[in-house]
Amino acid sequence: MEKVHIVINDTPLEVDxxxxxxxxAEQLGIKIPRLCYHPQLSIEGACRICIVEVDGSKNYLPSCxxxxxxxxxxATNSPEIRQARRDLxxxxxxxxxxxxxxxxxxxxxxxxxxxxSLGVRERLFEGRRKQHPIESSSASxxxxxxxxxxxxxxxxxxxxxxxxxxLSQLFRGFDTVVAPAFSAPMAESVCINCGQCINVCxxxxxxxxxxxxxxxxxxxxxxxxxxxxxAPSIRAAIGEGFDLEPGADMTGxxxxxxxxxxxxSVFDTNFGADLTVVEExxxxxxxxxxxxxxxxLTSCSSGWIKFLEHFYPDLMPLASSCKSPMSMLSTLxxxxxxxxxxxxAQDIFxxxxxxxxxxxxxxxxxxxxxxxxxxxxxxxxxxxxxxWMIKAYGIDIVHLPSGTFDTPLGFSSGAADIFGATxxxxxxxxxxxxxxxTGEPLTELNFTSVRSVEGLREASxxxxxxxxxxxxxxxxxxxxxxxxxxxxxxxxxxxxxIMACPGGCIGGGGQPYPTGGRYxxxxxxxxxxxxxxxxxxxxxxxxxxHENPYIQKLYAEFLGEPGAELAHTLLHTHYIQREPRGI
Amino acid sequence: xxxxxxSLNQAILDFIDLCKxxxxxxxxxxxxxxxxxxxxxxxxxxxxxxxxxRLQVPTSVVSGVATFYHFFRLQPRGKYAISVCLxxxxxxxxxxxxxxxxxxxxxxxxGETSSDGLFSLEVSRCLGVCALAPVVTINDTVYSxxxxxxxxxxxxxxxxxxx
Ligand code: SF4
Ligand code: SF4
Ligand code: SF4
Ligand code: FES
Numbered sequence: 001m002e003k004v005h006i007v008i009n010d011t012p013l014e015v016d017x018x019x020x021x022x023x024x025a026e027q028l029g030i031k032i033p034r035l036c037y038h039p040q041l042s043i044e045g046a047c048r049i050c051i052v053e054v055d056g057s058k059n060y061l062p063s064c065x066x067x068x069x070x071x072x073x074x075a076t077n078s079p080e081i082r083q084a085r086r087d088l089x090x091x092x093x094x095x096x097x098x099x100x101x102x103x104x105x106x107x108x109x110x111x112x113x114x115x116x117s118l119g120v121r122e123r124l125f126e127g128r129r130k131q132h133p134i135e136s137s138s139a140s141x142x143x144x145x146x147x148x149x150x151x152x153x154x155x156x157x158x159x160x161x162x163x164x165x166x167l168s169q170l171f172r173g174f175d176t177v178v179a180p181a182f183s184a185p186m187a188e189s190v191c192i193n194c195g196q197c198i199n200v201c202x203x204x205x206x207x208x209x210x211x212x213x214x215x216x217x218x219x220x221x222x223x224x225x226x227x228x229x230x231a232p233s234i235r236a237a238i239g240e241g242f243d244l245e246p247g248a249d250m251t252g253x254x255x256x257x258x259x260x261x262x263x264x265s266v267f268d269t270n271f272g273a274d275l276t277v278v279e280e281x282x283x284x285x286x287x288x289x290x291x292x293x294x295x296x297l298t299s300c301s302s303g304w305i306k307f308l309e310h311f312y313p314d315l316m317p318l319a320s321s322c323k324s325p326m327s328m329l330s331t332l333x334x335x336x337x338x339x340x341x342x343x344x345a346q347d348i349f350x351x352x353x354x355x356x357x358x359x360x361x362x363x364x365x366x367x368x369x370x371x372x373x374x375x376x377x378x379x380x381x382x383x384x385x386x387x388w389m390i391k392a393y394g395i396d397i398v399h400l401p402s403g404t405f406d407t408p409l410g411f412s413s414g415a416a417d418i419f420g421a422t423x424x425x426x427x428x429x430x431x432x433x434x435x436x437x438t439g440e441p442l443t444e445l446n447f448t449s450v451r452s453v454e455g456l457r458e459a460s461x462x463x464x465x466x467x468x469x470x471x472x473x474x475x476x477x478x479x480x481x482x483x484x485x486x487x488x489x490x491x492x493x494x495x496x497x498i499m500a501c502p503g504g505c506i507g508g509g510g511q512p513y514p515t516g517g518r519y520x521x522x523x524x525x526x527x528x529x530x531x532x533x534x535x536x537x538x539x540x541x542x543x544x545x546h547e548n549p550y551i552q553k554l555y556a557e558f559l560g561e562p563g564a565e566l567a568h569t570l571l572h573t574h575y576i577q578r579e580p581r582g583i
Numbered sequence: 584x585x586x587x588x589x590s591l592n593q594a595i596l597d598f599i600d601l602c603k604x605x606x607x608x609x610x611x612x613x614x615x616x617x618x619x620x621x622x623x624x625x626x627x628x629x630x631x632x633x634x635x636x637r638l639q640v641p642t643s644v645v646s647g648v649a650t651f652y653h654f655f656r657l658q659p660r661g662k663y664a665i666s667v668c669l670x671x672x673x674x675x676x677x678x679x680x681x682x683x684x685x686x687x688x689x690x691x692x693x694g695e696t697s698s699d700g701l702f703s704l705e706v707s708r709c710l711g712v713c714a715l716a717p718v719v720t721i722n723d724t725v726y727s728x729x730x731x732x733x734x735x736x737x738x739x740x741x742x743x744x745x746x
Contacts, residue, residue, distance in 0.1 A: 165641030170650045181635075181642035182628045190642075580632065583641045 006072040021052055021063035021074055031517075032076050033085060033114060035092075035202060036151035037064040040521050041160055044152050048088055049114065052076045060084055086118050092149050093120065094127045096203075103147075103204050108513050110202030111149060132177060137185035139364045140193035140209055140357040145177050148205035154178060154197035161502060161521070163477040164307065164582065166191045178205075181580075190310045190582045192476070194303035194500045195357030195382075195509015199520045208357045208510060211379045212389055218349040218378070219262040225343050228258050229329050229409075230353040231269040233420030233505040234383050236532035237355065240525075241387030241512040242398050247528030249536060252402025257395050259403060267333070268405045269352065270412030272325030273419040273428070275332075275554070276300060277545035279571050280322045280425075281432035282562040284495060288437070288466075293318055295471075295486060295493035298425050300324045302358035303500030303509075307476050309575055311582035312483055321572040325419065326352045326359055327368050329409060330376035331570050336558050337409060345374055352380045355420070355508030358500065367573055382510025408550040414537030415545045421530035422474040422504035423450035423457065426497035430461065430470075431544045438464035445543050451534075454523075455502065456481060458493075474499040474507070506530055590629045591637075595619060599637045609640045612648060616655060625656035653706075658696040661703035663741050665689075666720045670709025673717040677731075681717055682706065684734040701745065702738070 002017040008025055015024040020043075025032050035047040043065045051060035055073035060081065063074075075081060093115060100106050132145035155167045155178060166180050166189050180189035198206040218224050239248035258266045284296050299305060299320040308319060323331065330352065334345040352359060362368065363377040370376055381389070390397050405411065415431050418424030427447045434442050449459040450470065455478035458471045471493050473479040479498045485491045501507045503526035514520050542548060559567040589596075595618050602611035615638060619630050626649050635642040649655045667673075667682045682704075686692065689702050696703040710718055715727030719737070726737065 159641070165643050168641075168643035168647035170647055172651050181646035182631070183646075580642060581636060583635055583639055 004068055004070040004072075006068050006070075006074065008074045009076055015068055017068065017070075019068050021054075021061070021066050021068060021072075022050055024068050025052075025063065025074075025076055030076060032063050033118060034064060035110065035114065035149070036153065038153050038156070038200060038521075039519060041153060041156040041200075044156065046151055047092070047149070049085055051081065051084060051088070053078055053081055082118070086120060089114060089118055089120060090124070093123065094125050095129055096149065097129070097146055098123070099147075104207055104210075105204040109204065128174075130174065130177075135179075135185060136209065137187035138191060138193065138209065139187070139361040141186055141191065141195060141198060142207045142209050143179070143186060144205050144207065145179070146205075147203050148178055149203060150176060150178065151202060152178070153200040153202065154206055157196045157200045157521075161475050161477055162192070162194060162196055162500070163480050164190060164192055164194075164311075167197065184580075188580075190580055192303045192306040192310070192500060193358035193361045193509075194476075196501065196521075198357065198509055199511070199513070208382050208385070209360060210385065211360065211381055212385050212392075214379045215351055215381060215389070218351070221349075223347060224349045225264050225341075225347055226262070226349045226351065227265040227267060227333055227337075228263040228351040228353060229267045229269045229272070229326065229333075230254060230258070231326065231355055231420065231505060232273065232417050232424075232533060233355040233508065233511070233529065234353050234386070235536075236420060236506060236529040237511045238383055238387060238397075240515050241384065241390075243515060244398065245516075245528070246518075246525045247532045249532045250397070251536070252404070253397050253400040255403030255405060256400040257390050257397045260395050260400075261389060261393060263351070265406045266403070267329065267409040268412050268416075269325050269329055269354075270416035270419070271409045271548075271550065272327075272329030272332075273300075273416035273425075274412050274545035274548045274551050275328050275571065276322050276325045276419075277415055277425075277428045277432050278551060278555075278562050279328075279567065280320050281429050281436060281546075283320055283322065284429060284433050285436045286563070288468075288494060295469075295496045296320055298429075298495075298497045300419065300425055301499045301501070301505070302356060302362040304476065304479065304498045305575065306358065306361065306578070307479075307500060307582070309578040310580070311480075312487070313575075313577035315483060315486060316575045316577070318486070319575060321574065323368065323571055323573045324359070324362060325416075326354060326380075327362060327376055327573070328571050330363075331368075331370065332409060332554075334370050334374060334376055335570060336554065345370060345372065349378045350376065352377050353383065353386050354380050355383050355505045355511045356380075356501070357382060357509040359510075367576075383508075384510055384512055387512060408553065411548060411550045413545050413548045414540035414543035416548075417533050417536045417540075420505045420533050421451070422499055422506075423447075423472045423497065424504065424533070425499075426450050426470060426472055426495060428545060429495065430463070430468075432546045434463045435544070435546070437466070440464075442544070450497075451530075458482075468494040470494060471496045473497070474504050475502040476500055502526070503530070506533070590627075590633050591619065592622060595622060596637070599634070602638065608638060609644075612638060612640055612645065613652075616645070616649060620655060623659075625659050653694065656694055656703075656705075658694070658703070659700075661696045662701050662745075663721050664703050664705065666705045666707045668708070668710050668716070668718040668720075669706045670713065670716075672709070672713035676716045678717040680731050681719065681729055681734060684731045685738075688734055688738055701741070 004017045034050040036044045045065040050063045052063045053075040135143040158167045159165045235251040239250045297319045330350045338345045360380045415428035455475045461468045506529040631645045635645045719726045719729045
């Protein structure tokens with residue numbers, strides 16, 4: 001690439017001619033203050049916090065949006081620039097509530113951090129402030145427009161990464177607000193509840209709907225038998241909430257922390273994942289044998305399923321009818337577990353800890369309620385909410401001894417662990433389907449061609465003389481590429497795994513906010529989280545779902561055959577076309 | 584996949600179809616919205632939803648455009664469309680205060696329609712009768728040298744005529 005020579009703060013350097021001033025400064029280890037900028041989203045240039053002085057230019061220029069030129073002389077930190085930046089920030093703050101101490105982003109807020117680091121120490125103006133009610137119609141995502149600073153990161157992530165285009169900037173000037181079309185409540189929009197807007201929002205203008213109070217209440221209720229299940233990707237990310245490096249395997253301490261919190265039993269969503277694999281592989285083999293309804297689209301990701309219902313309802317018949325691992329396990333907790341424990345289902349309170357905000361919506365889907373009309377999952381906590389509960393209780397999770405999951409619904413194969421990473425569901429399903437198809441034990445278990453934290457992968461996989469065309473997509477923008485090919489029949493696949501969130505569940509909308517100067521959606525963070533899951537898988541002796549002895553026992557004693565009557569009633573679901581139609 | 588609901592008339596549908604034969608069909612969004620407003624007097628949610636579906640532009644984008652430009656009306660015009668001229672001459676003579684008086688008196692903002700459907704409030708740019716500034720029109724009637732004090736009277740007149 002062509003190089004140019006520039007000077008930043010008196011230091012000469014050579015940089016790519018395509019580079020922005022912001023990126024060039026990073027080469028010198030200078031991180032120019034910023035707010036609306038995000039490395040994986042388009043450049044917005046909305047906040048102007050990143051302004052710098054460029055010799056020969058009348059105005060200060062936004063460094064995130066200005067490309068370098070040969071001979072450019074830049075000052076990022078002159079007294080004038082510092083003052084101008086502070087003024088810009090104060091203008092934003094003037095239109096922002098002074099509520100830090102009662103705010104969920106307190107100590108975790110980019111605006112607050114910036115006010116600190118830019119040296120805003122007093123508030124001079126008390127101007128007119130926008131007023132908007134909190135919009136809490138959604139089961140998953142709360143919108144608090146009063147705190148919005150109009151950086152449009154949420155608009156961009158929703159459009160550019162998720163291709164949902166639910167949000168846009170409405171009205172103008174002082175009245176400007178970020179909302180779904182026609183200012184509709186989130187619950188009546190095409191929102192798929194993925195929570196990526198929460199992740200990228202620098203402030204508390206988007207948050208998950210909080211379920212911690214319901215869980216504290218249940219824990220304090222002596223009549224309730226409160227059980228918890230944790231999703232695979234929690235163990236690989238929760239440490240970040242306690243300042244550990246990404247990718248620490250926190251399975252053991254998390255189990256102990258959950259017991260300290262007072263849960264009566266601690267189970268593993270992995271068990272549900274093993275069950276999903278067995279059911280889904282059975283479905284796949286049937287479809288491969290009949291040549292019918294291919295490709296099979298995986299169905300574990302709640303965000304993806306709602307996307308399917310709004311945007312591709314014509315493809316609903318292709319989706320696996322398997323419930324998500326969480327809902328499979330919750331259903332079993334209110335049937336099988338209730339029976340073996342002799343506890344009536346209505347006295348069991350099931351909590352799911354999920355990396356995902358869409359799972360909160362899933363828990364409210366009436367089609368997933370039990371026969372008696374009870375929700376199968378009573379409350380869903382995000383990883384962030386669990387981190388907060390552990391902190392609120394004062395539990396020192398980092399120094400806790402390791403615990404182990406309860407049986408029978410806590411034992412899992414390695415195939416279940418990798419569910420948390422993109423490609424993992426597909427790989428797990430192949431491990432089981434391959435043996436069903438060939439009738440022979442599989443020796444090479446690692447289908448590495450489907451592993452990667454990149455957004456899109458296609459591969460051909462040989463199984464028993466047959467070539468399977470498979471695809472893996474994470475982030476719905478990527479999924480659309482595959483789905484459009486399926487719709488137009490441009491390419492035939494046999495199996496397609498879709499995860500709504502970038503990187504899969506490890507990059508879910510409920511995971512800890514980034515720490516240590518990292519940014520959200522950072523592929524390196526996702527890679528480290530995924531690596532932790534693959535390590536857990538490698539270390540297990542049982543790495544195929546159908547070999548999990550507790551799964552075998554469950555079928556023998558309770559469910560019957562995979563895909564057969566009771567398994568079908570309890571473990572499978574259906575989908576519903578939804579309005580408004582997505583575009 | 585397109586929606587099958589139909590609220591737009593054939594002329595608009597034909598225009599959308601024409602736009603779709605061109606590259607970057609989405610760049611015709613504003614033109615389509617203009618046509619809808621010309622035909623129906625305003626942009627209803629139903630119309631915008633259908634424009635979005637047929638042009639395959641996200642509904643949020645349509646909504647964003649419609650609320651950004653003052654030109655687009657999001658409510659049907661009132662039976663009496665009050666328009667305050669904000670051209671230079673009128674502005675100098677205090678047209679903004681007259682606009683404010685209408686706002687308070689009617690309890691509606693610019694571009695809105697009163698809940699009884701009687702009045703809507705808009706602004707115009709110079710009508711070319713600057714000697715009469717400030718000028719207000721109610722439907723086709725022009726009122727000249729309007730003062731803030733006259734605003735309630737103008738409204739009462741209409742209400743009276745309506746019984
Ligand atoms: S969003 Fe940030 S700055 Fe605003 S009140 Fe919350 S913590 Fe404070
Ligand atoms: S939750 Fe996801 S789909 Fe919904 S608005 Fe946020 S980013 Fe868009
Ligand atoms: S809601 Fe958050 S991400 Fe979206 S524009 Fe407002 S401050 Fe930015
Ligand atoms: S970060 Fe550059 S303009 Fe906002």
